[in-house]
Amino acid sequence: MRNSLRRLERYAKSRMRRFGMLVLGGALLAVGVGFLLAALWMVLAAQFSPMAATFIYAALFLGAGLVILHVVTRQGEPEAPAAQKEHRNKAKAPGDSEKEQSLMDAFLLGADLYARLRERSAPREDRRTRR
Numbered sequence: 001m002r003n004s005l006r007r008l009e010r011y012a013k014s015r016m017r018r019f020g021m022l023v024l025g026g027a028l029l030a031v032g033v034g035f036l037l038a039a040l041w042m043v044l045a046a047q048f049s050p051m052a053a054t055f056i057y058a059a060l061f062l063g064a065g066l067v068i069l070h071v072v073t074r075q076g077e078p079e080a081p082a083a084q085k086e087h088r089n090k091a092k093a094p095g096d097s098e099k100e101q102s103l104m105d106a107f108l109l110g111a112d113l114y115a116r117l118r119e120r121s122a123p124r125e126d127r128r129t130r131r
Contacts, residue, residue, distance in 0.1 A: 037057075044053035
């Protein structure tokens with residue numbers, strides 16, 4: 001029991017450390033992009049005028065936003081995994097209400113996910129924890 005708790009604690013610490021580094025990396029990227037955008041605005045303002053630079057920026061951001069929205073709305077809903085479809089088909093019984101059906105779907109999906117995670121993280125010998 002203690003080994004599994006230690007493993008879980010180490011896993012949680014490593015995930016939190018990774019999350020912290022991802023947040024820090026994202027913040028540094030955002031700052032870098034901000035400086036690049038400011039430098040580009042200065043170049044455009046010197047080349048044309050501050051008003052023209054602002055209009056160019058507005059057009060670029062508006063265009064990028066529209067392209068992203070188009071790509072996102074063009075994609076359909078992701079298809080359910082085969083295991084989820086199989087569980088859903090097995091769980092359906094005549095006369096089940098919608099609420100009972102969705103509860104059963106959630107339970108079976110959770111059980112399937114647990115089984116997959118359990119298989120993926122099969123216990124491995126760790127020399128540091130063996131005594």
